[in-house]
Amino acid sequence: MAQDRIATRRKKLISQLKAQHLDALLVTSVTNVRYLTGFTGDSSWLLIGPKLCVLISDGRYRTQIEEECPGLEAVIRAVDEKMSARAAAELASAKATRVGFEQDVLTIGLYDTISTASKTLELVPTQGAVEQLRQVKDSEEIAEIRIAIGLAERAFAAHRATLRPDLTEREIAHGLEHTIRGLGGVGAAFPPIVAVGDRAALPHYRAGALRVGQSGLLLVDWGAVSAGGYHSDLTRVIVTSKLSPKLEQVYGVVLKAQLAAIAEMGPGVSSRKVDSAARSVIESAGFGKYFSHGLGHGIGLEIHEAPRMSPQGETTLQPGMVITVEPGIYLPGVGGVRIEDDVLITRDGAEVLTSVPKSWESCRVDFV
């Protein structure tokens, strides 16, 4: 991990903290600690502010921190020393009294142990400070997401090429993850959704015991995690026999909606407007009530990150954001279609990073 990227992230955070008159931020989210240090372990807290930057960890991680975080000050607490006591001591020695914490991460129990460890600390709730920085990816992060997409796409190509009617949803899901790993990835970005026939109408389905040959429709929603920890997220439909004209129509509407949304994307555009571009195509076609979720979400070190694109979304798109675009139409008991790509906001528009074909004709797989 290039240390200058990390230094830039910390610098941005620190100027935010200054603006909020905070002496430091206590970062307890594992992902946020990783983002700000490059450290890939857990059970470690980062104290960061204008006058300090120290990672508190334990003996298990001594070597790993040296390797992953060159130049970072790290405190290895003693086995019988509590994290909160150590954090309080470090803050005291840096004369940091007004200290922010991540209100959506820190538990009441830990908050209390920190308050107890130091009577002089003023603990200030903060929300999404690091998550907001993480919305905009730097070039190294974009390169990692491209790798995660490449892993997912190669795995999909392999399993598409070897699809058989007797395979179960679960076998395909497990096979995708195993192939991603064989290609050098950490694993699947989430348990792949592999849904045969009417199961495709359940946006939350995982993968079960149905066999591919039980229906002409197969929906696959999958992604990969790169060795560097970044996620990709795609959805494609595979058609293995003649489908009803209704489902073919639905496919056309979803594809049109997705392309309309992508055409809308660019810097300065509101995420709500992008959601609306897709939603209005689906509504005009009479399927509005069958598109029951938001249009997309950021991807990065986590599979679901800010920003969210939904009717309620308030984000203005910025260059460097990488967002899924995944409209869907779900007809209960019949089937569903979702098409999902990963899109990078650029200086002058948007780049679709994923490249699996998605025309209606390209969905077709014929068994030997």
Next chain:
Amino acid sequence: MAQDRIATRRKKLISQLKAQHLDALLVTSVTNVRYLTGFTGDSSWLLIGPKLCVLISDGRYRTQIEEECPGLEAVIRAVDEKMSARAAAELASAKATRVGFEQDVLTIGLYDTISTASKTLELVPTQGAVEQLRQVKDSEEIAEIRIAIGLAERAFAAHRATLRPDLTEREIAHGLEHTIRGLGGVGAAFPPIVAVGDRAALPHYRAGALRVGQSGLLLVDWGAVSAGGYHSDLTRVIVTSKLSPKLEQVYGVVLKAQLAAIAEMGPGVSSRKVDSAARSVIESAGFGKYFSHGLGHGIGLEIHEAPRMSPQGETTLQPGMVITVEPGIYLPGVGGVRIEDDVLITRDGAEVLTSVPKSWESCRVDFV
């Protein structure tokens, strides 16, 4: 999931709540919700008390809750309704005012939204109420753990039988998980630790690019998750060429320590005494400072549960607890040995549930 088991768990919890004069407990831990309802989804809270038992969830989970939790009252909140507002309303309609919450799970942010949603609630921190119940497994849970052990052992046997010097640690780790899934398990209980040579001296190592043939020593720490969500956890050493007499000696000490600990286990015994039985064998042999972690931990719906067996452990063992016994000796730069089995406390002693051979001779694998 047998509903009478679940009813028994709830009954036990409710009598604890009564003793603490709580009208209800707000259960937000995903695992604890599963334990008390059988529901395997997430993003759902359980409100439970002498006068109410209601699961609050969202539309994605309607069908799944009906299938997994017959007879349970479930409230599906509206898309634009906050979880905390719904919970406050349910508590109000049940006239519950003194309400416990899980202090090691609930974040400050959620605590605040609940407090804001209801001015009349008295929120009381609780710690480990459900986790304590989960320590003692019922017969159905023990059966699930036996399945998880069977999955892990069969996968290990397959990969032991096909071990080759050119395989990498990572290939073996990924292969183990894939085999577990092929046998019907959900997956690995954690990313398997597969450590060649001196990497075995790092208790926290995962699996990297080293090849089996680069050393005569291979340590594998792995487990499986059963379809029902229960975990197993084992460690074995594989010896593929002549090792130094020192490592052979270390193996003997660790095995003796493990057997001494297991011999000590039974109902009414303090967990510290069990830890001490193993630790004193290792200390007497002069390796005390190289056994740097506790002796074991409970397994169940999570891979690490109460009780912990360590020098600080205070638990009295009870029938139904299932605990790992995993002493180790780690010689930096040389190698390490850990031997780990899963042990059930019975009415009159202890039963080792795992059955992979562990004599020094049985560690040997000869390549063709």
